[in-house]
Amino acid sequence: MSGIYVHGYRPEENERLRDQAGTLVEQLHGDTAYPAGSQVLEAGCGVGAQTITLATRSPEAHFTSIDVSPDSVAEAQRKVNDAVLTNVDVRQADVFALSFAPESFDHVFVCFVLEHLAQPERALGSLGTLFRPGGSITVIEGDHGSAYFHPDSAAANDAIECLVTLQRRNGGDALIGRRLYPLMVDAGFEAVTVSPRMVYADASRPALVDGFTKKTFTAMIEGAREPAIAARLIEPGRFEAGIRDLHRTTEADGVFCYTFFKAVGNRGR
Numbered sequence: 001m002s003g004i005y006v007h008g009y010r011p012e013e014n015e016r017l018r019d020q021a022g023t024l025v026e027q028l029h030g031d032t033a034y035p036a037g038s039q040v041l042e043a044g045c046g047v048g049a050q051t052i053t054l055a056t057r058s059p060e061a062h063f064t065s066i067d068v069s070p071d072s073v074a075e076a077q078r079k080v081n082d083a084v085l086t087n088v089d090v091r092q093a094d095v096f097a098l099s100f101a102p103e104s105f106d107h108v109f110v111c112f113v114l115e116h117l118a119q120p121e122r123a124l125g126s127l128g129t130l131f132r133p134g135g136s137i138t139v140i141e142g143d144h145g146s147a148y149f150h151p152d153s154a155a156a157n158d159a160i161e162c163l164v165t166l167q168r169r170n171g172g173d174a175l176i177g178r179r180l181y182p183l184m185v186d187a188g189f190e191a192v193t194v195s196p197r198m199v200y201a202d203a204s205r206p207a208l209v210d211g212f213t214k215k216t217f218t219a220m221i222e223g224a225r226e227p228a229i230a231a232r233l234i235e236p237g238r239f240e241a242g243i244r245d246l247h248r249t250t251e252a253d254g255v256f257c258y259t260f261f262k263a264v265g266n267r268g269r
């Protein structure tokens with residue numbers, strides 16, 4: 001595995017990813033549908049949060065969903081079984097050592113994976129050989145530099161920066177969203193389009209405040225508490241103040257914004 005997965009595999013992390021997927025499903029996936037009979041590779045499926053959405057929304061496409069973590073694969077398989085989906089195969093595999101024959105798929109889908117890889121260019125390059133000319137690759141990533149909020153807080157920004165630093169030290173890039181266009185073009189994909197998807201949460205959107213600001217973003221930053229303090233990136237009191245201020249943005253007069261980036265590219269014929 002190239003690059004360590006900084007968020008870990010704890011049950012709370014699984015819950016966070018489920019909440020994230022549920023809240024953002026329309027915004028991120030509303031425009032993704034695969035035709036009947038198409039073969040789709042989902043690389044880095046994790047616990048299957050996106051898998052269920054993809055396979056439910058494109059019931060006549062077939063999905064091969066892979067992840068390097070055996071525990072995540074087992075959980076994804078459980079979810080597929082619970083959802084009684086018959087159009088998904090879940091397998092344990094490393095995106096850098098895939099044994100599929102070239103052009104085995106029509107489309108490739110990658111979500112929240114490149115940010116954890118030390119060599120995202122190499123991952124895109126090898127994924128590019130796996131789908132047929134005329135097919136597409138879809139990549140969705142976040143960018144923690146896109147988080148801004150009211151009331152503003154230097155402590156909250158310091159806490160967020162801890163996660164960015166930890167991820168960088170693990171070889172990843174928590175700011176990768178803004179790099180998707182050059183990464184996709186450099187990987188040789190054609191007709192690359194990137195669409196930013198801003199999540200805007202205020203008190204008039206309680207599901208987003210709860211599902212995204214609290215249970216997704218703030219929970220993710222809270223997950224960095226122990227490693228950030230252990231690495232002496234921040235004083236414990238400063239980190240707690242940052243988390244408190246992130247929660248403060250979920251009050252009646254608070255606002256939270258974050259932008260995801262969705263890139264789609266084709267493989268030339």
Ligand SMILES: C[S@@+](CC[C@H](N)C(=O)[O-])C[C@H]1O[C@@H](n2cnc3c(N)ncnc32)[C@H](O)[C@@H]1O
Binds near residue numbers: 094
């Ligand atoms: C943030 S999770 C995203 C999971 C899922 N795509 C989602 O959106 O919920 C990142 C996943 O990438 C997986 N991953 C990291 N490096 C990988 C590699 N080299 N090959 C395959 N999967 C990898 C991790 O195990 C983890 O499950």
